[in-house]
Amino acid sequence: MYGLYDYLPSGNGYKVRLVLKQLGLGYELVELDIKNGASRTPEFLAKNPNGRIPLLEIPGRGYLAESHAIIGYLAEGSFLVPVDRYERAQMTAWLCFEQYNLEPNVATVRFWLHSLKKTPAELGERLEEKRRLGHDALAVLERGLTGRRFLVGDAYTLADIALYAYTHVAAEGGFSLEPYPAIRQWLRAVEEQPGYAPITAR
């Protein structure tokens, strides 16, 4: 059985948990209190030198870091990955966009405000810059979803799972989704998928 080192409020961890659930794969959860340095201990750094969750333990092989590497590994050949080569590459492009443009802004602000309980006054200009970049990313996502049910082709894929993870809790970082009707409609479509489970479900 897979082992998953994770922190339940993490959207990156949630991507992996949702894929495991929707593929019907069993796993043992090892919860780490990352707010208090549990992913930076010598013991954990020996497993993942980058000191981050989620981390998957694959019996007989070893450890695998990075949420998008993990979900790609788990879902290879499944209904969550397009058969067509170009659509598969478009899915990967959305995953890259999430990690480069959306996550460092929308997710980081949520982590500061919601998990670390920092105040906007403490964060100052850094918060303002990440808010601006986060809304830029949400606007690109809105444009990508306009007139479409899902991000790639006409089916639910890893791209929807990965972008959903932090977008659906953007309000916890103070990002209103009111200006993004296509995003709001798509969030509901993701939530209607078989095997859907909320972010903190084990």
Add this chain to the structure above:
Amino acid sequence: MYGLYDYLPSGNGYKVRLVLKQLGLGYELVELDIKNGASRTPEFLAKNPNGRIPLLEIPGRGYLAESHAIIGYLAEGSFLVPVDRYERAQMTAWLCFEQYNLEPNVATVRFWLHSLKKTPAELGERLEEKRRLGHDALAVLERGLTGRRFLVGDAYTLADIALYAYTHVAAEGGFSLEPYPAIRQWLRAVEEQPGYAPITAR
């Protein structure tokens, strides 16, 4: 023939150009002066709403953004991608690490200092933070390369190309590689690969 919208000093563009060359694939280069907004024109935004290069045009299909999605598309099934599923996932994990931990720090500082010609005094604390995070990323890369010839398995893969792209020009952002002997040895191993070409080669 593929079309490639690119900016020659870009490490992200270089990843794609090196893969095209090493796979022997022809392409037509369309150079964009991104320092002067050429990737944010309405015409380009219609091709890539995220306003970034590199962008691949695939005849008969459409456009593909994100350097790692592009190189994954081009190299699928080639010698640059491991056959083993776990090794392929480890390669993807290194690609994710590059975009999340190395590129936003090592590459961004290089872009500020080398391309935009900003001074450290202008950049202030933002520069110091990115220097610290950039060295953290280089230390993780050093650890990943210690005792190994290449990043994944025992062969040259897309992970080596992607991590090489900005690491080999880190000095242009003021990052010394002197503390990283395994990185320096690996840079030479990458440069010995058949079909290697320098960053600004067309």
